[in-house]
Amino acid sequence: MTAQLSVRPRGRLLLLGVFSVPTVSVNPLHLAWREVEMVGSMTYAASDGHADYDIALNILANRRDVADALVTHRFGLDQVGEAFAAAADKSSQSIKVHFNP
Numbered sequence: 828m829t830a831q832l833s834v835r836p837r838g839r840l841l842l843l844g845v846f847s848v849p850t851v852s853v854n855p856l857h858l859a860w861r862e863v864e865m866v867g868s869m870t871y872a873a874s875d876g877h878a879d880y881d882i883a884l885n886i887l888a889n890r891r892d893v894a895d896a897l898v899t900h901r902f903g904l905d906q907v908g909e910a911f912a913a914a915a916d917k918s919s920q921s922i923k924v925h926f927n928p
Contacts, residue, residue, distance in 0.1 A: 836861040843868050900924040 831854065834840050840863055842851075858865060887894050899922045902910035907926075914924040 831857045831863060831865075834861070834863050837863070839864045839866060841866050841868060898923045898925050901927050904928050 830840055838861075840858075842865065853865070857863070899920060900910070900913045902913075902924065904926055910924050910926060913919045913921050
């Protein structure tokens, strides 16, 4: 219940993954009063029997050229502001912005 009190008004609360307990306490009044949106996600899909994470690892292992092509911008640690600006500005055609220490 702490998360629903921590999110800003009109914010989004993401329930990520799977719980190890059968029920989780949610107070709908906290969500309604602050107009908080609650969204669930299973982290990685496996709809066709292959988990997204396994597919991504396979691409990294066997198709390095494909993975490398996703990194469109590289910045040093002293260029943090520029890196975040590039990531936010989609006119820069950024896909993945990396820091190279």
